[in-house]
Amino acid sequence: MDSSAFNKYAMAFLATVFVVMTAGILSDFVFDSHAPEKPGFIIQAAEAGGEGEAGAPAAAAAVPIATLLASADATRGEAVFKRCQACHTGEKGGANKVGPNLWDIVDRPMATHEGFSYSGAIKDFSKGGKELWTFDHLNHFLTSPKAYIKGTAMGFAGDKKDNERADLIAYLRTLSDSPKPLPAADAAPAGGDKPADPAKPADAKPAEGAAPAPAK
Numbered sequence: 001m002d003s004s005a006f007n008k009y010a011m012a013f014l015a016t017v018f019v020v021m022t023a024g025i026l027s028d029f030v031f032d033s034h035a036p037e038k039p040g041f042i043i044q045a046a047e048a049g050g051e052g053e054a055g056a057p058a059a060a061a062a063v064p065i066a067t068l069l070a071s072a073d074a075t076r077g078e079a080v081f082k083r084c085q086a087c088h089t090g091e092k093g094g095a096n097k098v099g100p101n102l103w104d105i106v107d108r109p110m111a112t113h114e115g116f117s118y119s120g121a122i123k124d125f126s127k128g129g130k131e132l133w134t135f136d137h138l139n140h141f142l143t144s145p146k147a148y149i150k151g152t153a154m155g156f157a158g159d160k161k162d163n164e165r166a167d168l169i170a171y172l173r174t175l176s177d178s179p180k181p182l183p184a185a186d187a188a189p190a191g192g193d194k195p196a197d198p199a200k201p202a203d204a205k206p207a208e209g210a211a212p213a214p215a216k
């Protein structure tokens with residue numbers, strides 16, 4: 001082979017290497033950018049879920065509602081409730097919209113509001129209306145409706161922020177002629193963000209307000 005032929009092959013080889021490397025770099029770029037820290041719309045679902053779904057619900061509702069309610073604020077909760085009002089009314093005698101009216105929801109038997117046609121999923125969960133919407137059920141349900149009641153027709157992603165959800169539940173409690181007593185926080189709620197509860201050694205709740213740290 002003469003040298004100009006050799007040069008042609010060498011150039012072809014180098015060009016190939018160049019293309020392959022460029023493609024590699026570009027694909028790194030493309031695939032790296034697919035997992036933003038906070039996908040705009042489903043921020044709250046993504047925070048607790050992280051990369052994998054497993055374990056997320058348990059972590060999300062780790063702090064007992066009694067503890068959360070001890071520092072909740074119904075006035076702030078009223079603002080959070082705006083998100084629900086696309087589908088729910090909160091006034092006494094308010095209409096059913098996409099979802100049932102929520103007057104007196106705390107300790108109301110589940111899936112029993114007059115004139116509303118509930119999904120089979122929530123009716124099953126309610127055990128025929130025997131289950132009540134306790135503070136605890138509300139806390140879990142509103143953290144992630146579809147994780148707590150599989151198949152529910154409620155199209156709301158959930159609110160993973162403990163403080164915000166507690167404010168909301170404190171507000172829901174006020175939608176009543178005689179608000180139910182707040183649940184007693186059995187493990188010293190005041191002072192700390194979480195009670196020292198020896199029964200829950202694996203409770204890895206980070207500082208209030210921060211996203212739960214993904215277990216890497």
Ligand code: HEC
Nearest residue numbers: 084087098099100110111112118119122152153154155156
């Ligand atoms: C996109 C519409 C939509 C939004 C937003 C929504 N919900 Fe719902 N909600 C529903 C539907 C539909 C149901 C009935 C669920 C079923 O039948 O499975 C429901 C059911 C409920 C129930 C059970 C009521 C009962 O009578 O058993 C509660 C409690 C509730 N929603 C609270 C809330 C709260 C609080 C918010 C705001 C954080 C909210 N929902 C946001 C549509 C919505």
